[in-house]
Amino acid sequence: xxxxxLGREDIKKILELDKVIEGVxxxxxxxxxxxxxxxxxxxxxxxxxxxxxxxxSGYVKDENLHGAKMLNxxxxxxxxxxxxxxxxxxxxDSKTGVPLGVMDAAYITSMRTGAAxxxxxxxxxxxxxxxxxxxxxxxxSIYMLAATLIAMPQIEKVRIADPFKYENAVKFxxxxxxxxxxxxxxxxxxxxxxxxxxxxxxALNDTDAVITITRATSxxxxxxxVKPGTHFSCIGADMIGKEEIDPEIFRDARIxxxxxxxxxxxxxxxxPYKMGIxxxxxIAGELxxxxxxxxxxxxxDDEITIFDATGLxxxxxxxxxxxxxxxxxxxxxxxxxx
Amino acid sequence: xxxxxLGREDIKKILELDKVIEGVxxxxxxxxxxxxxxxxxxxxxxxxxxxxxxxxSGYVKDENLHGAKMLNxxxxxxxxxxxxxxxxxxxxDSKTGVPLGVMDAAYITSMRTGAAxxxxxxxxxxxxxxxxxxxxxxxxSIYMLAATLIAMPQIEKVRIADPFKYENAVKFxxxxxxxxxxxxxxxxxxxxxxxxxxxxxxALNDTDAVITITRATSxxxxxxxVKPGTHFSCIGADMIGKEEIDPEIFRDARIxxxxxxxxxxxxxxxxPYKMGIxxxxxIAGELxxxxxxxxxxxxxDDEITIFDATGLxxxxxxxxxxxxxxxxxxxxxxxxxx
Numbered sequence: 001x002x003x004x005x006l007g008r009e010d011i012k013k014i015l016e017l018d019k020v021i022e023g024v025x026x027x028x029x030x031x032x033x034x035x036x037x038x039x040x041x042x043x044x045x046x047x048x049x050x051x052x053x054x055x056x057s058g059y060v061k062d063e064n065l066h067g068a069k070m071l072n073x074x075x076x077x078x079x080x081x082x083x084x085x086x087x088x089x090x091x092x093d094s095k096t097g098v099p100l101g102v103m104d105a106a107y108i109t110s111m112r113t114g115a116a117x118x119x120x121x122x123x124x125x126x127x128x129x130x131x132x133x134x135x136x137x138x139x140x141s142i143y144m145l146a147a148t149l150i151a152m153p154q155i156e157k158v159r160i161a162d163p164f165k166y167e168n169a170v171k172f173x174x175x176x177x178x179x180x181x182x183x184x185x186x187x188x189x190x191x192x193x194x195x196x197x198x199x200x201x202x203a204l205n206d207t208d209a210v211i212t213i214t215r216a217t218s219x220x221x222x223x224x225x226v227k228p229g230t231h232f233s234c235i236g237a238d239m240i241g242k243e244e245i246d247p248e249i250f251r252d253a254r255i256x257x258x259x260x261x262x263x264x265x266x267x268x269x270x271x272p273y274k275m276g277i278x279x280x281x282x283i284a285g286e287l288x289x290x291x292x293x294x295x296x297x298x299x300x301d302d303e304i305t306i307f308d309a310t311g312l313x314x315x316x317x318x319x320x321x322x323x324x325x326x327x328x329x330x331x332x333x334x335x336x337x338x
Numbered sequence: 339x340x341x342x343x344l345g346r347e348d349i350k351k352i353l354e355l356d357k358v359i360e361g362v363x364x365x366x367x368x369x370x371x372x373x374x375x376x377x378x379x380x381x382x383x384x385x386x387x388x389x390x391x392x393x394x395s396g397y398v399k400d401e402n403l404h405g406a407k408m409l410n411x412x413x414x415x416x417x418x419x420x421x422x423x424x425x426x427x428x429x430x431d432s433k434t435g436v437p438l439g440v441m442d443a444a445y446i447t448s449m450r451t452g453a454a455x456x457x458x459x460x461x462x463x464x465x466x467x468x469x470x471x472x473x474x475x476x477x478x479s480i481y482m483l484a485a486t487l488i489a490m491p492q493i494e495k496v497r498i499a500d501p502f503k504y505e506n507a508v509k510f511x512x513x514x515x516x517x518x519x520x521x522x523x524x525x526x527x528x529x530x531x532x533x534x535x536x537x538x539x540x541a542l543n544d545t546d547a548v549i550t551i552t553r554a555t556s557x558x559x560x561x562x563x564v565k566p567g568t569h570f571s572c573i574g575a576d577m578i579g580k581e582e583i584d585p586e587i588f589r590d591a592r593i594x595x596x597x598x599x600x601x602x603x604x605x606x607x608x609x610p611y612k613m614g615i616x617x618x619x620x621i622a623g624e625l626x627x628x629x630x631x632x633x634x635x636x637x638x639d640d641e642i643t644i645f646d647a648t649g650l651x652x653x654x655x656x657x658x659x660x661x662x663x664x665x666x667x668x669x670x671x672x673x674x675x676x
Contacts, residue, residue, distance in 0.1 A: 001420070005343055005440070007676040042377050042395065044404075051435060055406055057380065057393055066382075068393055068408050070428055072435025082339070086435045088428050088676075090408055097389060097410025097424045102343070102440045104676050334674045338345040338426075338442050 004324055006103035006333045014326040015111055015319070017143075017184055018150055023318045024115040025291055027060060028258070032288030035061045036314050038259055043239055043266075049074055052239065056313035059094060065317045067091045069105045085109075085139065091320045099338060101324040105316065108323065112315040113235060114143030116258060116287075118151035120233035120307030121209045123290045124256065124297050129208035129231070130156040135200070135221070135244070136214035136236060137162040137172035144211045144235065145176065146184040149192070152209075159197045159207065163220045169196035201225040212236050212244040212268075223248040228302040234268035238310045245306075247272035253304040256287050256297070258312055267310040342662055344441035344671045352664040353449055353657070355481075355522055356488055361656045362453040363629055365398060366596070370626030373399045374652050376597055381577055381604075387412055390577065394651035397432060403655045405429045407443045423447075423477065429658045437676060439662040443654065446661065450653040451573060452481030454596060454625075456489035458571035458645030459547045461628045461635050462594065467546035467569070468494040473538070473559070473582070474552035474574060475500040475510035482549045482573065483514065484522040487530070490547075497535045497545065501558045507534035539563040550574050550582040550606075561586040566640040572606035576648045583644075585610035591642040593621050594628060594635070596650055605648040 006014075030036050036058060043054040057068035071087035078084050087105035092098065121129070132148060132155050134141050141160070149155055158176070162169035173196040180186040197203040200221060204210070209231040214220065216236060223246040232253075236244050250272040257263035260283055264273045272278045287307055290297040298305050327333040344352075368374050374396060381392040395406035409425035416422050425443035430436065459467070470486060470493050472479050479498070487493055496514070500507035511534040518524040535541040538559060542548070547569040552558065554574060561584040570591075574582050588610040595601035598621055602611045610616045625645055628635040636643050665671040 001424070005674045007674060009675065037382065039380050039382060044375065044377060044397065046432065049433060053404065053435065055393070055395055059382065066391065068406060070406050070430070072430060074435040077434055080434070082434055082436060086339070086437060088437050088440065090426050090428065092408070092410060094384065095387060096415055096418070096420055097391065097412040098420060099424060099426050102426065334672060336343045336345060336672045337347065
């Protein structure tokens with residue numbers, strides 16, 4: 001048997017964000033049709049190393065794919081000059097159990113997470129949304145921004161906030177056009193204004209859609225700052241105890257999950273759910289149900305909508321399969337007899 | 339970053355069973371000292387394909403290793419001419435989260451499972467044991483036999499039974515010496531008698547140690563057949579509903595687990611535990627506690643001892659690391675930039 005092994009540079013050459021968005025949309029829809037299985041996720045904290053690992057796994061029936069992803073986040077690596085975010089994705093053929101490929105999981109995770117955030121904005125923000133606010137200027141933020149600009153060409157203004165270090169937001173805003181052009185081949189960026197913001201309450205005055213992508217463990221955004229009609233794609237909170245927005249924002253919002261079980265267990269919904277601000281019945285549904293037309297997304301221009309994304313191996317598997325197919329087509333990657 | 343990718347043939351060239359036995363012994367001991375973490379295992383049944391997959395994962399602190407193994411068992415593959423048993427093992431450095439290697443998991447699983455069975459026999463069978471009975475003549479049985487002959491050079495007679503197809507046991511016994519010599523480099527086999535047996539009740543009359551390695555889901559061995567002083571290493575039952583020996587055998591036996599939580603959840607102990615024949619207090623301990631001298635194994639020549647092994651990713655990780663180190667030393671495997 002042969003498998004293909006793909007490194008980060010191989011995948012960077014191959015994967016195009018618009019195709020990833022389309023793949024993620026398809027998986028969310030398949031999930032809403034009961035054609036996927038999400039296996040329980042696993043996480044572990046390495047105390048001494050101040051690090052965390054998680055294993056996500058699942059099965060995409062219609063695509064005959066199953067597999068697992070192990071992702072490690074070791075922030076102290078930065079001081080050692082090695083990536084903080086390392087992981088591997090295993091993709092198997094579900095008709096035979098034969099391995100199809102093994103690959104770096106960090107880049108795929110970033111791409112599919114950006115796609116998820118963007119699909120949340122596209123499906124649940126007001127159609128006339130022009131002002132985007134990205135909260136968080138870490139490694140993942142550029143993927144959220146790139147995918148959202150592809151999915152929402154009507155965006156005119158992008159604000160970047162960093163609740164922990166304003167200068168990082170400034171740097172991010174300064175480099176945004178260059179990175180979006182070079183790394184994601186996005187064109188016509190000159191009509192978009194990019195700026196860093198210090199005062200979130202002020203920024204939220206005319207923000208239409210917010211993407212939160214931080215490591216926060218207590219709310220950064222207060223309910224009283226939020227104007228009617230705002231959309232939130234909450235991406236950062238993907239483990240127990242992480243939290244980015246005021247739980248009170250959930251009280252009257254129209255709420256969607258990528259996976260309800262995961263979101264109430266360890267997503268942005270975890271805290272409001274545990275506090276009793278929301279119940280399972282408060283959740284309108286999963287994003288896939290909106291994307292496949294099963295349920296309505298936003299109902300009025302005035303309501304707050306929230307998409308809570310905790311991450312699904314299903315997205316990685318489908319994105320990984322796209323990478324495998326393209327790599328074979330283009331002669332990239334390493335074929336190994338296994 | 340570079341990782342090494344090892345295929346089944348690479349690993350076959352590298353791994354020696356005595357080193358695997360030593361590695362497994364070490365991990366069991368580390369486990370008894372609280373220096374390992376076993377993360378919850380996961381299994382899924384593919385109805386249509388009559389197949390099953392499981393994910394085992396864990397952390398060996400002292401060795402700075404963590405990782406996961408996904409193993410697929412698709413028995414219908416045989417008709418397609420592809421292996422029924424496919425899987426991959428991911429090994430990471432737990433100080434940095436950096437991936438060290440990726441490899442075929444099927445061969446490593448067979449080798450470390452054989453080592454586990456053999457360590458059970460060595461630690462818990464009577465020291466003067468001469469007669470070994472292997473129940474099951476499938477793909478895994480040769481590994482159990484080879485490891486036990488290495489660990490127990492006093493064995494003089496090996497009986498093979500196949501409760502489902504006697505002819506398979508006959509074939510197995512006929513080929514045993516050749517396979518043990520060629521595949522495992524075991525010498526001095528001419529002093530050992532190998533034979534297939536049809537009647538288990540008769541065979542158990544003068545059997546000292548039994549290794550069960552079948553896919554049975556109801557007992558093959560009845561309590562009334564078992565003479566005092568017999569040892570059982572129960573290997574086949576590693577998923578809910580699997581069962582190889584009469585639950586009543588557990589009633590007065592001295593019982594050991596590879597991992598107590600796993601064994602009562604889905605090992606050979608599952609059924610007697612659910613039936614109330616044993617409680618958690620009936621379990622003397624884990625094999626690692628015996629191997630490290632923390633608790634006594636067999637107490638008298640007359641008692642029945644049972645070792646229930648459900649399989650631990652810890653064993654795969656340490657075995658995988660041995661393979662990685664030897665491969666680098668010998669210039670085998672494929673180095674890939676990841």
